[in-house]
Amino acid sequence: MTKPNIQIDDEVREMTDEEYAELIASGWKETTDETPSSD
Amino acid sequence: MAVKTFTSATLSSSDTNTYLANAGLVFVKAQTVGTAVSTVTVSDAFSSTYDDYRIIYSNGTASSTCDIRLQLGTANSSYYGMLIYGNYAAATVSGANTNAGTLFPHCGGADSNYCIMAVDLFSPNLARGTLISTLTNLSGVNFGLFAGRQATATQFTAFTISPSSGTLTGGQITVYGVRKS
DSSP: OOOOEEEETTEEEEOOHHHHHHHHHTTOBSSOOOSOOOO | OOOOOOOSSSOOHHHHHHHHHTOSEEEEEEEEOOSSEEEEEEOSOOOTTOSEEEEEEESOEESSSEEEEEEETTOOSOEEEEEEEEETTSSOEEEEEEEEESSEEEEEEEOSSOEEEEEEEEOTTSSSOEEEEEEEEETTTEEEEEEEEEOSOOOOOOEEEEESBSOEESOEEEEEEEOOO
């Protein structure tokens, strides 16, 4: 599975497994939800 | 610098340079956003030179309708805040709280046609809590104000923005410092 890209300053690369896990843990989703939710 | 009243139709180079050097917001750095990225980290944004900052992200697009979120340094805890918002289709005000969150979740919005984030950050590089305030268009259809605090005494130098879903492409993140004197 291809993971999302991460950008650090001018460097763009695919996320590592650990970075992807942190992104998911932050509540990031692949699909759109237009209702603001509590965090 | 004291306010000066000009009496001549021509500004001297000295006056012009003085006023340019003493603007209220001072450019710190800019970062062009790449293609289809889900997080963008801007390093060396905050320092002891300024206490408070304005960060603007515009002219980009998103792969889907989303909120734009902001994380300070690598801190992924102790974010608190409140979003007050309304949907343009109804005259109703709603709210959403952030209680011990992992980031500031409501800092801007984007979809395939627009992208906007304009936040004021207070004391991110001081050894005290960092406060944030935004006035923005969230998820395309919601308009609101988010105010919050990251409640640690960490002295941050970097921040990361990310969409709540999908990816961001293009545009520029610009960081300004608020001149102290």
